[in-house]
Amino acid sequence: MTDYRTPLADIRFTLRNIVDFDALTGLEGFAHAEPDLVDGLLDEAARFFEQVVAPTNRDGDTVGSRRNDDGSVTAAPGLKEAYRLYVEAGWGGVGFPEEYGGGNFPWTLSIAIQEMLTSANMAFSLCPLLTQGAIDALIHHGSEIQREIYLEKMISGEWSGTMNLTESQAGSDVGALATKAVPRGDGTWSITGQKIFITWGEHDMADNIIHLVLARTPDSPPGTKGISLFLVPKFLVDDDGGLGERNDVSCVSIEHKLGIHASPTCVMSYGDNEGAIGWMIGEENAGMRAMFTMMNMARLSVGLEGLAVSERAYQQALAYAHERRQGRAPGAPKGVSSPIVDHPDIQRTLLDMKSCIDAMRGLCYRNAEALDHAGHGIDDDDRRRGAQLAALLTPLSKAWCTDLGVELTNESVQVHGGMGYIEEAGVAQHLRDVRITPIYEGTNGIQAIDLVGRKLPLDGGAVVRAHLDSIGVTLADLDGIDELASVAGHLAAALDATTKATEWLLEVGSSNPLDGLAGAADYLAMLASTTGGQILADAALAARESGDADLARNKALLARFFAAHRLARVPGLRAGVESGIDDLALGRAGILAG
Amino acid sequence: MKVVVCVKQIPDPADPGELDPDSKTLRRDVKLILDESDSYGVEMALQLVDTAGEGEVHLVSMVPNNEVSGLRTALAMGAAGASLISDECLAGSDALGTAKVLAKAIAAQEPDLVLTATESSDGYTGTVPVQIAELLGLPSVTFAKEIEIDGSTAKVKRQTEAGYDDVECPLPAVVSVTAGVVEPRYPSFKGIMAAKNKPVEELTVEALGIDAGEVGWAGSRQDIVEITAAPVREAGEIIEDEGDAHERIVAFLDELKVL
Ligand SMILES: Cc1cc2nc3c(=O)[nH]c(=O)nc-3n(C[C@H](O)[C@H](O)[C@H](O)COP(=O)(O)OP(=O)(O)OC[C@H]3O[C@@H](n4cnc5c(N)ncnc54)[C@H](O)[C@@H]3O)c2cc1C
Ligand SMILES: Cc1cc2nc3c(=O)[nH]c(=O)nc-3n(C[C@H](O)[C@H](O)[C@H](O)COP(=O)(O)OP(=O)(O)OC[C@H]3O[C@@H](n4cnc5c(N)ncnc54)[C@H](O)[C@@H]3O)c2cc1C
Numbered sequence: 001m002t003d004y005r006t007p008l009a010d011i012r013f014t015l016r017n018i019v020d021f022d023a024l025t026g027l028e029g030f031a032h033a034e035p036d037l038v039d040g041l042l043d044e045a046a047r048f049f050e051q052v053v054a055p056t057n058r059d060g061d062t063v064g065s066r067r068n069d070d071g072s073v074t075a076a077p078g079l080k081e082a083y084r085l086y087v088e089a090g091w092g093g094v095g096f097p098e099e100y101g102g103g104n105f106p107w108t109l110s111i112a113i114q115e116m117l118t119s120a121n122m123a124f125s126l127c128p129l130l131t132q133g134a135i136d137a138l139i140h141h142g143s144e145i146q147r148e149i150y151l152e153k154m155i156s157g158e159w160s161g162t163m164n165l166t167e168s169q170a171g172s173d174v175g176a177l178a179t180k181a182v183p184r185g186d187g188t189w190s191i192t193g194q195k196i197f198i199t200w201g202e203h204d205m206a207d208n209i210i211h212l213v214l215a216r217t218p219d220s221p222p223g224t225k226g227i228s229l230f231l232v233p234k235f236l237v238d239d240d241g242g243l244g245e246r247n248d249v250s251c252v253s254i255e256h257k258l259g260i261h262a263s264p265t266c267v268m269s270y271g272d273n274e275g276a277i278g279w280m281i282g283e284e285n286a287g288m289r290a291m292f293t294m295m296n297m298a299r300l301s302v303g304l305e306g307l308a309v310s311e312r313a314y315q316q317a318l319a320y321a322h323e324r325r326q327g328r329a330p331g332a333p334k335g336v337s338s339p340i341v342d343h344p345d346i347q348r349t350l351l352d353m354k355s356c357i358d359a360m361r362g363l364c365y366r367n368a369e370a371l372d373h374a375g376h377g378i379d380d381d382d383r384r385r386g387a388q389l390a391a392l393l394t395p396l397s398k399a400w401c402t403d404l405g406v407e408l409t410n411e412s413v414q415v416h417g418g419m420g421y422i423e424e425a426g427v428a429q430h431l432r433d434v435r436i437t438p439i440y441e442g443t444n445g446i447q448a449i450d451l452v453g454r455k456l457p458l459d460g461g462a463v464v465r466a467h468l469d470s471i472g473v474t475l476a477d478l479d480g481i482d483e484l485a486s487v488a489g490h491l492a493a494a495l496d497a498t499t500k501a502t503e504w505l506l507e508v509g510s511s512n513p514l515d516g517l518a519g520a521a522d523y524l525a526m527l528a529s530t531t532g533g534q535i536l537a538d539a540a541l542a543a544r545e546s547g548d549a550d551l552a553r554n555k556a557l558l559a560r561f562f563a564a565h566r567l568a569r570v571p572g573l574r575a576g577v578e579s580g581i582d583d584l585a586l587g588r589a590g591i592l593a594g
Numbered sequence: 595m596k597v598v599v600c601v602k603q604i605p606d607p608a609d610p611g612e613l614d615p616d617s618k619t620l621r622r623d624v625k626l627i628l629d630e631s632d633s634y635g636v637e638m639a640l641q642l643v644d645t646a647g648e649g650e651v652h653l654v655s656m657v658p659n660n661e662v663s664g665l666r667t668a669l670a671m672g673a674a675g676a677s678l679i680s681d682e683c684l685a686g687s688d689a690l691g692t693a694k695v696l697a698k699a700i701a702a703q704e705p706d707l708v709l710t711a712t713e714s715s716d717g718y719t720g721t722v723p724v725q726i727a728e729l730l731g732l733p734s735v736t737f738a739k740e741i742e743i744d745g746s747t748a749k750v751k752r753q754t755e756a757g758y759d760d761v762e763c764p765l766p767a768v769v770s771v772t773a774g775v776v777e778p779r780y781p782s783f784k785g786i787m788a789a790k791n792k793p794v795e796e797l798t799v800e801a802l803g804i805d806a807g808e809v810g811w812a813g814s815r816q817d818i819v820e821i822t823a824a825p826v827r828e829a830g831e832i833i834e835d836e837g838d839a840h841e842r843i844v845a846f847l848d849e850l851k852v853l
């Protein structure tokens with residue numbers, strides 16, 4: 001089994017060439033993010049996650065986190081200590097405001113650090129990740145007092161956070177939730193109800209757990225319009241920030257899962273006894289709005305999980321492919337078995353993984369860059385364009401990177417042959433771990449609907465058209481470069497097909513939305529793959545400029561590989577996008593009638 | 595109290611690069627990092643200053659290029675400042691040449707205590723600490739596992755094969771710290787940010803008043819005659835316990851003549 005080695009060169013390359021990091025340092029509040037300092041942060045973060053967190057990944061899987069009879073949850077071996085060091089080093093605060101103890105760095109840098117955390121141990125990473133979501137909701141919607149009391153401790157990581165949306169009858173349809181909030185007459189609320197699937201809902205790593213809970217107030221309108229957001233701490237907090245009594249919230253069970261065994265997925269019960277005390281965040285019935293604020297960030301982080309786990313699975317597959325000898329590769333001397341990396345099919349598999357990983361990294365980091373412009377842009381226009389691009393890219397990052405995460409970790413298992421199927425090899429874990437990512441934080445089916453139903457119509461289609469235009473700019477830059485001619489060819493064909501599918505959707509989307517829904521998933525794959533092709537082409541172009549011949553050769557070959565194996569499939573997806581609802585409806589009436 | 599810690603910046607052992615066939619030494623034109631062996635000295639020094647309630651930790655490092663990334667790590671851990679002796683003429687220095695340069699830079703700091711590792715992870719001669727002590731005319735204590743400062747005396751637990759010796763010496767002194775005896779802290783991201791503004795004084799050989807002929811290839815009295823690849827480690831023998839494992843292990847050790 002291979003240790004995790006942070007792909008620092010690739011991360012730096014992406015920050016410098018795929019993202020315009022220099023431009024980010026020109027945005028409001030980011031001037032301190034100078035190259036030297038950013039380099040230092042990346043170096044030390046890499047060392048930290050490799051040495052402290054990565055070694056916990058196996059025990060996290062095999063032993064897992066456990067619920068004890070008294071309702072407490074003991075984190076998997078080594079995690080409590082790793083978390084303590086994580087808090088001490090302060091890595092959770094890099095991208096948050098200085099006034100609450102953060103570093104106020106661009107989110108793009110946080111995302112790079114989060115990639116390392118997630119590769120090191122995805123199940124563990126979910127605790128900081130959910131905390132991050134709760135922090136984001138508090139920053140944007142919390143009252144001044146709430147921010148004063150909670151933010152500093154949550155940003156440091158001393159207190160962790162959770163997000164409580166799901167109930168047994170309310171998954172994708174959050175509006176169906178039934179947890180109740182009743183005023184207690186002193187400004188606080190009494191919360192009662194049961195939430196399921198709550199990630200890190202209970203554990204022993206942090207001193208307090210701040211639950212953000214969606215619930216309904218009396219006489220609230222039905223559906224998502226009647227949902228409010230509440231803060232329910234595990235331990236009540238005194239005015240001076242000290243910990244008081246235990247609140248009436250408990251973990252009644254944890255789930256047995258396919259993967260991420262170190263992350264306790266809890267059934268949380270609120271108000272079994274005297275009633276859980278909660279504080280409303282933001283306005284009554286505005287809970288969904290608060291959720292939407294943090295959704296972009298959370299969905300990007302889940303997309304990043306697809307990338308991060310794939311990276312680790314790739315490193316393991318590459319190392320194994322050098323170790324394992326089997327068969328004789330073409331041209332190898334007789335009587336000696338070759339390392340499997342000498343077989344063309346293994347080379348193809350590994351290059352598929354590597355090229356997709358580079359494309360995913362580019363996409364996730366560009367998505368974060370758009371979020372930075374949205375929040376810190378130089379003017380209204382910059383902020384608006386940032387927000388719109390982030391809105392468009394978020395479902396792509398979430399769904400494409402997590403679908404690829406499953407595909408690529410599966411390829412890693414395949415490279416390992418029979419050993420891949422044996423748990424001791426440690427590679428099946430990645431496939432099992434990453435399998436949740438297309439499901440939670442809005443299933444990938446929901447992401448496709450979001451893309452087609454909400455994102456394409458933004459500004460009457462101007463947002464997606466501007467993005468397609470930017471791909472056209474890359475295409476023009478490829479003109480006349482012989483070694484990237486095949487990239488230009490496949491990118492042109494993919495762009496043409498995607499543009500046509502986009503126009504078709506924009507048109508039928510308004511006249512017959514069901515046709516749009518029918519083709520949504522295929523369309524997401526089209527747009528994301530074409531965007532991935534653009535990113536790898538941009539990388540190849542930047543590498544040519546770098547003066548580093550090895551780099552230029554490698555990036556060119558990855559762009560060509562992706563073009564031939566992934567971009568070339570894009571035009572074939574168009575038929576699926578435009579096939580319409582009719583056969584699905586027929587199927588529903590017949591084959592799927594049940 | 596002022597503690598000077600010698601920190602060597604070395605090629606990343608996980609990605610060490612190559613040996614230069616001409617000079618028979620490791621190529622150092624790659625990125626250098628803090629030698630892990632020295633992180634223990636840095637941690638020990640930070641703890642001593644913490645216990646003393648006053649003072650600071652100052653780093654001294656010598657490199658042939660002007661690499662600072664290893665220094666930044668130690669500064670981010672909490673050291674207050676650093677002296678970096680960087681001079682092209684230092685390339686190829688042997689241990690004594692290194693010790694001469696370090697000794698001059700250390701003396702300029704007028705420290706109460708000088709810490710080093712017992713040996714570096716790359717050069718590995720383990721001779722620099724005692725050479726520094728000799729050149730500065732200071733007491734030398736090696737293989738420290740614990741240091742306590744009592745007024746102007748250092749009380750050191752010095753690791754031995756059998757256990758440890760209690761050693762006392764007057765300050766200032768040069769003490770080498772055994773790897774693994776403390777848990778080096780990981781720099782916090784705030785520490786990393788603060789390190790950016792900490793002073794790193796760059797010194798040349800000339801500024802230290804050393805004749806360039808005494809150091810580097812010119813001054814080296816060591817000649818690396820030959821380098822050979824280390825033998826590949828053979829697969830070990832796995833002894834499964836069928837009730838007689840202890841006897842087989844004893845027989846095995848007997849054969850190696852280690853018993
Ligand atoms: C390990 C784990 C951790 C989790 N962590 C959290 C957490 O911390 N907090 C939290 O609140 N929740 C959490 N969840 C819940 C998770 O977000 C939900 O499981 C997810 O939103 C899907 O809801 P569901 O399970 O009810 O599936 P369903 O909504 O029942 O979906 C079943 C299938 O139907 C499809 N579908 C549903 N509605 C539509 C529609 N309108 N159009 C098209 N297709 C549709 C879905 O895409 C899916 O394929 C977690 C879940 C798991 C398994
Ligand atoms: C067998 C051998 C191989 C060598 N290989 C190489 C090589 O591949 N490439 C090359 O350039 N040189 C090489 N050298 C030279 C060697 O790196 C220098 O002599 C070195 O500066 C001191 O030797 P050392 O690392 O063995 O010190 P040691 O005596 O092992 O070091 C003990 C401690 O002294 C301190 N210290 C030592 N050097 C420095 C420094 N430069 N700055 C700050 N503190 C320091 C550190 O605390 C260190 O842990 C080699 C020497 C020998 C004898």
